[in-house]
Amino acid sequence: METITSVAEKYINSVKMARSPHTASTYKNAVSFYLETLRLNKIDPDNASVSTLHEDTIVMLATALKNHAATTERLYLTAVSGFFAYLAADNLTQVNLPRIKLLIQQRARKPGQRLPQFPASDIDAILNLIDKPEFLNSEDEQDHLIKLRDRAFLMTLADTGLRVHEACNLRRGDLDWNEGKAMIIGKGNKQAIIRFSTRSTDALKDYLKIRTIIDGGSKTPLSALPLFARHDR
Structure with a gap:
């Protein structure tokens, strides 16, 4: 069967x-x-x-x-x-x-006014570019951290279907690493399950590993910290 x-x-x-x-x-x-x-x-x-x-x-x-x-x-x-x-x-x-x-x-809902559509090949090219060592390497630690964040953010958007503001609202504690999924609250306070691809979770782990020292010095519990953070100030 x-x-x-x-x-x-x-x-x-x-x-x-x-x-x-x-x-x-x-x-x-x-x-x-x-x-x-x-x-x-x-x-x-x-x-x-x-x-x-x-x-x-x-x-x-x-x-x-x-x-x-x-x-x-x-x-x-x-x-x-x-x-x-x-x-x-x-x-x-x-x-x-x-x-x-x-x-x-x-x-199915009819999509509203469509934004400019970009060829899938161009999107793939961008995702391949940001995954290359020459993009991620940097002598400046802050710049390296920002690049890791941007790679994780773009891969998350590409592979989950999340809106930008939904991804920005994610907290570290929202993600179930073992299952590769997160529970978000959508419209009408309804829960929705979001699946993460292996490449997006791998990129997130690389980013958060480098962020360990910063997050460890915060008085906020790790689970309450944003999944994606600013590093320009």
Whole structure:
């Protein structure tokens, strides 16, 4: 028996082979969020057969995404609808793809005025640049710390779908390092689970390791300190 989780992993691997690393990472976050949504709705994807998966779980996902930006909502719904198309193509379960499309049209918010769109290849180029040693190296300790922070911040934004102000509001204690996720409070005081990629948590660990001396001298508990801090004053 193939479980929902095992097939989801195969789907992500197929995306990695066909799409850019950035897109694959975003799709992985979307599917992880979907699996977490199933768990919150009493469906255990680690043990449930993929043949039991039904289209109505798209409604669960759309509801869970209401605290996210409309663009993130659209992207995650697109990624998961692609997962259902993958299931249908491999005859892993009975899927009514037109119904899924209709459910998304009925429940997904329409994005507002669109900001300028940047090619995914350009975004990938920036993320690759800030991860190179020559970008991070600096004889000035403060400048080195700022570069580590900027790398962690940009990777977090790219891989989680968080808004800038949401990332800025994160505290060190918000992040569950073992699970690679954080709980944030969105609109209407509703909780939302945010998944962090491995590269973003690795970048955060590098940044916070260098910040240890500064944070250790603070009278504020570590868990209450901002995840991203200013270092220019």
